[in-house]
Amino acid sequence: MEDIIAKSSFSMLEGKIDGRILKALKVMGYSKPTQIQVKTLPHLLLGDDIIGAAKTGSGKTLAFLIPIVENLIKLQFTRKQGTGCIIISPTRELALQIYEVLKKLLIDVDLTHSLIVGGEKKLKEIVRLHKGVNIIVSTPGRLLDHLQNTQGFSYENLKCLVLDEADKLLEAGFEKHIAGIINLLPKNRQTMLFSATIDDSVKNLARLALRHNPTLISVKDETQSTVEGLQQGYFICPVEKRICWLYKMLKKCKKLKVMVFFSSCNSVDFHYEFFRKNCKADIISIHGKQSQPRRKEAFQSFVEAKSGTLFCTDVAARGLDIPKVDWIVQFDPPSDVKEYIHRVGRTARGLNANGRAVILLRPEEEEFVTFLKNEKVYLDKYNFDEPSMDVQEMLEDLIQTNGVMKVLARKAYLSFLRCYKKHPFSKVFNINKLDLHLAAKAFGFLEQPHVDFLNNGKKR
Structure with a gap:
């Protein structure tokens, strides 16, 4: 048969x-x-x-x-x-x-x-x-x-x-x-x-x-670990410029379907609230700490949407068949190569399907590309135009004046650092090589929030 x-x-x-x-x-x-x-x-x-x-x-x-x-x-x-x-x-x-x-x-x-x-x-x-x-x-x-x-x-x-x-x-x-x-x-x-x-x-x-x-x-392909119709690459972006890059990316992709992966539920919540209010784009969020009815509604809405953006954690990385996703953006690094493959697997699904993916890496993290290559995942190096820093100023003003957003930003910042601290690829994603002040800037802080789980609570 x-x-x-x-x-x-x-x-x-x-x-x-x-x-x-x-x-x-x-x-x-x-x-x-x-x-x-x-x-x-x-x-x-x-x-x-x-x-x-x-x-x-x-x-x-x-x-x-x-x-x-x-x-x-x-x-x-x-x-x-x-x-x-x-x-x-x-x-x-x-x-x-x-x-x-x-x-x-x-x-x-x-x-x-x-x-x-x-x-x-x-x-x-x-x-x-x-x-x-x-x-x-x-x-x-x-x-x-x-x-x-x-x-x-x-x-x-x-x-x-x-x-x-x-x-x-x-x-x-x-x-x-x-x-x-x-x-x-x-x-x-x-x-x-x-x-x-x-x-x-x-x-x-x-x-x-x-x-x-x-x-x-x-039926695994021995020559590569991801599907043929996927164009994938990486972009070297300093941590303090990431949110400006994402803003510009989403503005360009308003008529497309985009999934953006973050490392924590807190980071999803913070970025969702900021972009929902300040970026004229349809944005949905999903993560494991949301109620089941909300997750179900968010998932179904994005499945049925012809365009828009989904901010998510790896709860959306496995097996989900979401039609016609144009871009996968890995804003935060995956926990390992296998998780990278599952994230990008949300696009270019089915026969003759195409999709694009990009992962943001800090200059010190480019070695991750070698790890991927060893697992038969081959990335091109992407170049994007320098983003405007107006968005950064908008974010900093918001964090100084909006108490709710400041709380969300602090939780997201601390979760971001915790994910780095426990990352399995600590040789590449090394918390000791991360400038905490610039990382705090990425969440809109002019002054670095207190961190009590690094270097005995001392700032650095």
Whole structure:
């Protein structure tokens, strides 16, 4: 079947996959499968366990949703049989995204489905589970809670378990949750594990979750770690000029879709409030300390927007499929090379897609480009026109006169320093080589705020 899929469109699978699925794919605008779909569908449709390794934006979501729906249709699964498939995702946003794709795939198929994540009303989820939910998309903590405590949650007939973004599940500290879930679920099931990277911790999880001899499928490009349609580079920018550069960048990109990554929730809040009030651009913010309804609304708004800017932390770096993002701006450095790849993976997604990315580096940090090159990530050196410093004066005046903004700026400044202090690449992102006065200037301070966690609290 792989040869048929590889050389054809989805439509040529007529007779092998339920026609309602093919119709839904056509309506969704998918005609030709991606490589991960080509390689995994034949195994998954036969009920094999797999470990799927593919870079972000490769089409993994449909790679597991198509066989899930097809196999449950063949089994004539009904509400009375309870849950036939559980899909576990590391974040609420990614779970929501998977769920939205699932709903579109099930438009003409009578399979019940539910999104079960923390931050939503648990009672409503309990009512749905009592009625019978065939396909569940969930985050680990909330799912384990229901498995342990919700009477009438029928999962004895479970046919399939999906662990999506397995490496991120482990990074987020969900290993014990996943182990607890796996111990409670029926052993006689198909299991799919998808991950952007396959390291020892993911292999250990695979041994726990999958049956003997799972099929390992990888579609990684050995020549580069990011997708072909991505133009990426770096710009050397002194710390005190970054906010002026960003202001000019966003003014130029008013008709485009831009994601700007910051290192902390406090930094997102500070920059969001400043730019929302002083830059004539549509700006949305999202980070992990926001309420679930606000995060959900922000995510959906940016997905549906044709232009605008999203200020975010790495909560938005993994797996999120946001259409037609033109630019990725890494305003603050990522925690490692892998996180860099996931950030830029929010653009140039899908077949024949293009996107652009830039990371701001201080002059002392250019060595990070070498680290990226060693991981087959190749950056060009960008040149931008010198930004006007009028914005800096505007920011400094605001911090002196607006008490609320001054508090936000101080929190953001201290968070910025803490991220530098604990950065894993301390050889490159070295707090001891950072001029604290100039860093404070980047947040609008004429006088450096007191810092009590560096050099015994002394200024420098």
